[in-house]
Amino acid sequence: xxxxxxxxGDSANAVVEGQYWKANLRLLxxxxxxxxxxxxxxxxxFRDWLDLFRIGGYPLGFWFAQQGSIYVFVALIFYYSHAMRxxxxxxxxxx
Amino acid sequence: METQTLIxxxxxxxxxxxxxxxxxxRAGSTTDFYVAGGGVSPVMNGMATAADWxxxxxxxxxxxxxxxxxxxxxxxxxxxxxxxxLLALLLxxxxxxxxxxxxxxxxxxxxxSKTARVVAVICLIFISFTYIAGxxxxxxxxxxxxxxxxxxxxxxxxxxxxxxxxxLGGMKGITYTQVAQYCVLIFAYLVPAFFISFMIxxxxxxxxxxxxEVNDGSGLFxxxxxxxxxxxxxxxxxxDGSKSTIDVFCITAALMIGTAGLPxxxxxxxxxxxxSDARKxxxxxxxxxxxxxxTAPAVGAFARLNFVExxxxxxxxxxxxxxxxxxxxxxxxWNDKNQDGVMQYRSGDAFAGAPVFTGETGxxxxxxVSNADAVGENEVYVDRDIMVLANPEIAALPGWVIxxxxxxxxxxxxxxxxxxxxxxxxxxSHDLLKRTFRxxxxxxxxxxxxxxxxxxxIMVAGYLGIYPPGWVAQVVAFAFxxxxxxxxxxxxxxxxxxxxxxEGAIAGMVSGLGFTFLxxxxxxxxxxxxxxxxxxxxxxxxxxxxxxxxxxxxxxAIAVAKFTGPVPLHVRQLVARIRIPKxxxxxxxx
Numbered sequence: 001x002x003x004x005x006x007x008x009g010d011s012a013n014a015v016v017e018g019q020y021w022k023a024n025l026r027l028l029x030x031x032x033x034x035x036x037x038x039x040x041x042x043x044x045x046f047r048d049w050l051d052l053f054r055i056g057g058y059p060l061g062f063w064f065a066q067q068g069s070i071y072v073f074v075a076l077i078f079y080y081s082h083a084m085r086x087x088x089x090x091x092x093x094x095x
Numbered sequence: 096m097e098t099q100t101l102i103x104x105x106x107x108x109x110x111x112x113x114x115x116x117x118x119x120x121r122a123g124s125t126t127d128f129y130v131a132g133g134g135v136s137p138v139m140n141g142m143a144t145a146a147d148w149x150x151x152x153x154x155x156x157x158x159x160x161x162x163x164x165x166x167x168x169x170x171x172x173x174x175x176x177x178x179x180x181l182l183a184l185l186l187x188x189x190x191x192x193x194x195x196x197x198x199x200x201x202x203x204x205x206x207x208s209k210t211a212r213v214v215a216v217i218c219l220i221f222i223s224f225t226y227i228a229g230x231x232x233x234x235x236x237x238x239x240x241x242x243x244x245x246x247x248x249x250x251x252x253x254x255x256x257x258x259x260x261x262x263l264g265g266m267k268g269i270t271y272t273q274v275a276q277y278c279v280l281i282f283a284y285l286v287p288a289f290f291i292s293f294m295i296x297x298x299x300x301x302x303x304x305x306x307x308e309v310n311d312g313s314g315l316f317x318x319x320x321x322x323x324x325x326x327x328x329x330x331x332x333x334x335d336g337s338k339s340t341i342d343v344f345c346i347t348a349a350l351m352i353g354t355a356g357l358p359x360x361x362x363x364x365x366x367x368x369x370x371s372d373a374r375k376x377x378x379x380x381x382x383x384x385x386x387x388x389x390t391a392p393a394v395g396a397f398a399r400l401n402f403v404e405x406x407x408x409x410x411x412x413x414x415x416x417x418x419x420x421x422x423x424x425x426x427x428x429w430n431d432k433n434q435d436g437v438m439q440y441r442s443g444d445a446f447a448g449a450p451v452f453t454g455e456t457g458x459x460x461x462x463x464v465s466n467a468d469a470v471g472e473n474e475v476y477v478d479r480d481i482m483v484l485a486n487p488e489i490a491a492l493p494g495w496v497i498x499x500x501x502x503x504x505x506x507x508x509x510x511x512x513x514x515x516x517x518x519x520x521x522x523x524s525h526d527l528l529k530r531t532f533r534x535x536x537x538x539x540x541x542x543x544x545x546x547x548x549x550x551x552x553i554m555v556a557g558y559l560g561i562y563p564p565g566w567v568a569q570v571v572a573f574a575f576x577x578x579x580x581x582x583x584x585x586x587x588x589x590x591x592x593x594x595x596x597x598e599g600a601i602a603g604m605v606s607g608l609g610f611t612f613l614x615x616x617x618x619x620x621x622x623x624x625x626x627x628x629x630x631x632x633x634x635x636x637x638x639x640x641x642x643x644x645x646x647x648x649x650x651x652a653i654a655v656a657k658f659t660g661p662v663p664l665h666v667r668q669l670v671a672r673i674r675i676p677k678x679x680x681x682x683x684x685x
Binding site: 014017020021024028031032035039040043044045051055056057058059062063065066067069070071073074076077078080081084085088093094095 | 161166168169172173176177179180183184185188192302303305306307308316317318319334340343344347348351369370371374375377378381382385388389392671674675676677678
């Protein structure tokens with residue numbers, strides 16, 4: 001595939017913008033992993049094993065599939081929103 | 096009759112509210128019509144997104160599907176919420192920063208080609224009409240059961256209401272109407288859930304009730320009792336599924352990624368002032384959605400328990416009123432196989448296929464069907480779509496709760512229909528006319544074209560509601576697979592790579608959409624008799640195949656991009672610009 005192009009922003013900002021984008025990608029990597037683990041991991045792939053445990057009257061895997069994953073999704077979006085705000089302030093790129 | 100008066104009152108009042116808001120928020124410019132002026136607050140937009148998102152399928156069908164499929168229903172719960180994480184993290188802020196009116200706008204600019212824009216429009220119209228047909232069925236069901244009007248008249252009334260606020264108000268009218276519709280629908284969903292959860296478990300919060308003990312003195316948890324009761328009757332345990340793990344995985348993924356690729360959802364994030372607001376707004380949207388989605392599994396489980404307990408081994412003659420009401424609507428049927436006058440509810444079918452009523456009544460007064468008996472002892476046929484609507488009646492809740500649910504079901508169907516109509520009309524007036532075939536059209540002319548296109552789309556949707564093709568109900572779920580396989584990959588790569596080019600994106604979209612459509616049509620339209628797991632590709636059903644289509648889209652796009660021309664400099668600069676939140680502005684005409 002074509003080589004990853006160097007930042008095409010106009011000059012001095014390009015370096016800062018590159019750093020900001022890398023930090024964003026790192027954060028996205030972590031959050032998307034959590035997203036995958038709570039839904040596809042706990043709710044689907046490892047559910048039979050998790051069902052050996054209970055949370056209240058819920059088998060744990062079933063709880064992740066029908067309740068827990070959704071709560072984590074909400075938390076992920078708000079955390080990302082907050083963390084990006086901080087990142088944008090750091091690099092002076094707020095909108 | 097008192098309940099009936101309340102229903103007219105609630106539904107009438109909610110309709111008056113929607114029309115009042117629409118008149119107050121008329122659209123004066125194309126910016127108003129397409130993106131509500133670009134100044135909607137994140138919380139309001141979150142609420143409007145939630146109403147836009149939660150369709151008749153979420154409100155009416157989902158709890159019913161979960162009630163009758165137990166764990167397998169989880170695919171909808173995770174699938175229709177997890178997509179918001181993808182939206183908030185991967186798409187929404189960048190598309191907002193891009194700052195145009197429609198999803199095909201992004202394709203036109205990022206892939207520097209009218210062809211890419213037109214292919215995106217085709218994908219969008221295809222997805223949106225698939226989706227809208229299901230909303231009309233929802234409107235029809237609510238009207239025919241609760242307002243005792245003919246289904247056709249019900250659809251016409253519904254279309255009239257949408258016409259007023261979508262055509263006059265555009266995105267601006269729709270947004271503020273949807274905020275009101277969200278309030279109506281969530282209230283209508285939660286109130287009966289609180290009541291029923293309290294009746295069954297003593298805990299009014301349904302999310303906790305589902306994890307509590309049943310208050311019948313047995314000391315069993317709700318889910319344990321449900322597993323036992325169902326297994327006694329020959330069903331699979333509620334907390335076990337019958338779908339294979341790979342199928343559950345793929346359907347969940349197709350629904351999630353499809354959610355993130357649905358144009359009427361994406362376009363909602365064009366209405367907030369800034370890129371950071373798009374992230375926040377997605378978070379609020381998911382909170383508002385999660386309120387209903389975490390309640391639905393409880394509603395489903397309680398409804399199933401109540402249904403078994405009030406129907407099984409009941410004399411038909413003394414069956415509760417709701418049973419007869421729904422029987423009159425052709426959505427419940429009782430086939431007294433053993434001629435004992437008592438309803439046996441078991442695993443398996445009561446008869447082959449959907450009920451065909453003969454018009455005669457049997458010895459107990461039941462409506463007879465001409466269908467052939469199915470093997471097994473089960474005598475009760477029930478359409479899953481009725482569970483949410485029937486739930487308050489099954490639990491013998493007061494009349495105003497039933498009236499509220501009727502108004503809520505209509506709010507859910509109408510709000511989604513309006514959002515879909517808007518993306519269809521703007522893709523015609525803006526993407527096809529203004530940006531492709533008639534670039535010299537004035538703003539006034541474009542606004543008029545948008546209104547005409549919205550009116551035409553309403554006619555088509557109404558037609559689909561009155562003469563629903565037999566496969567409508569199934570096909571709604573496929574809109575997600577199509578969106579995942581066609582629109583998501585090029586949007587994602589358009590933001591996260593600078594090297595994905597026009598040729599790659601178009602080839603990817605065409606192959607992803609083509610493959611997914613053919614696979615679905617093969618098993619659902621042309622050869623339904625072959626639709627069995629052993630014939631499926633990798634054991635993936637038509638509902639989950641969008642994921643394979645998506646992988647194909649990515650693969651074809653990357654391969655083609657490798658052998659074709661580089662991306663022009665101004666497009667790479669555009670990508671650099673949309674990645675940075677600084678400098679967002681209100682969408683405007685160029």
